[in-house]
Amino acid sequence: MITTARTLTITWIALIVATVAAFVLxxxxxxxxxxxxxxxxxxxxxxxxxxxxxxxxLHEGTIAWKLAFGVWLSFCTVLIAGLYYFTT
Amino acid sequence: MTERDPYRYMGVLAWSGPIFLLGAILGWAVLGHNLPPYSPARSPEEFLEFIQTNQYQIQLGMIIMMTVAPLYLMWGYAVTRIMQKADAYNDIMATLQLWGAGFTMLVFFVPCGLWIGVTFRADSMDAASLRFMFDTAWMFFDTGFSPVTMQFCAFGVCFLSDPREVPLMPRWVSWLGIWVGISFFVFMLMPFFKEGPLARDGMLMFWIEFSLFFWFLVIACVYVFKAIGKLKAEHAASGAVAA
Amino acid sequence: MQSGTAADRASVNFPSIWAFILADCFSFAILFTIVMTERIGQSDLFDKAARHLDAQLGLVNTLILITGSWLVALAVVAARRGDGAGARKWLLAAIAVSSAFGAIKLYEYSAKIGAGFTPITNDFFTYYYMLTGLHFLHYIGGMAALIALVFNLDFSKVSETSVLRWIVSVGIFWHMVDLLWLFIYPMLYLLPLI
Known part of the structure; x- marks a missing residue:
């Protein structure tokens, strides 16, 4: 799968919008x-x-690599959100 | 062939790595009561009691550590010889790695000497002075991370430039070396904390950062043996061609 | 545009620097765990202290890193096409945009220290300086690597595996600087506001 410049630019715009949305929230x-x-x-x-x-x-990597980063991403998200949510 | 064998002493050098590790774990960690280290947050009186209770064990442990310390330099020389084969035209990184190993050996020497001194005078010196000397040794031990950072980074950079189809050192081991070396920069924070995860006995400083040195050494020791095997096979193959 | 063996292609599409990235990401996960568990029991202190941070500057810095990442990704796409001059141009743009992150971060540090918030003020600021400081070291390393690429790499040989691998590898490292910040920013700046 070859990434194109167009895909990258759409991704960039989406990231900008998501960042501003989270900030406003x-x-x-x-x-x-x-x-x-x-x-x-x-x-x-x-x-x-x-x-x-x-x-x-990351999609170029084997399933083990994707799994490792999937675990990392879920762990960080649940850790930070969970401990903020449950410890006031 | 045997009298012109360039790998004649390599086995001895390679084995000094695991033997050093065993000596360090038995002497420094177990006998030296460093699993985890004594907390810098305790009072001088508590500290004095700890030293007096464990005096002979700590002394013996540190003597073992000082005795095995040169093995680290010998193992480092095995690594340098392999690095010289990985990059046959430029031995700058190989030389730096050896100097890094040599100066890291001093990081095992100097603090252990100070710790022996602390136990030696535990019966006659005041607690605060003894604790100060004990702490100072720790500053050398942890804050003196930079030679080993230089060593591990030179290790990784050199092996990554190995042009072989299957490199002498797997690329992930090289990257791990660079990462472990750089991650030791966290030791810069150690002198600012007496308790918590960033103190010398803390979760981050000891159980993660400090133990990384040992974990990486275990991995590197294994792959040093494998690399020597590959080099010997290469040498035998070239000898066969020459004959 | 890629040539060479299957191993060559694999080393360009998924270079060995991923081993470094994995180790680094997990070590930051450990740092996050330490900060979040230290926050338990003193969440009031943490959240009050965090409100002294400038979330708007943090937002600008996030946008800068995302944009820098996008520009570096464009450089990689250009390099894969064999367009060396284009790749170099995108990398220069990335360096120019991303240098603002460093300037803002240094301004932020000096403003905080000027206002009396130092690493020893309280636990929150200890961890604020620790996390952002370690991230800043990664930023410096990434910027140095980007600058080294622009000035040392022979962009006319961008179709060669070894040259392309350098661009892809440095690119991946640079994206990681962005990736880690995507967690550090909400953790230190945003969530304490809620």
């Missing part, structure tokens, strides 16, 4: 409710997944 602060913690970290996880697969081309 968190800037609303305590008004939005604590579910926003999970929403913000989900956005971060999606962005990280996109960077890994589109920019870094």
């Amino acid at each position: 968190c800037e609303m602060g305590t008004d939005v409710g604590r579910w926003a913690i999970w929403a913000a970290m989900l956005i971060a996880a999606l962005k990280a997944g996109v960077v890994l697969h589109v920019f870094m081309e």
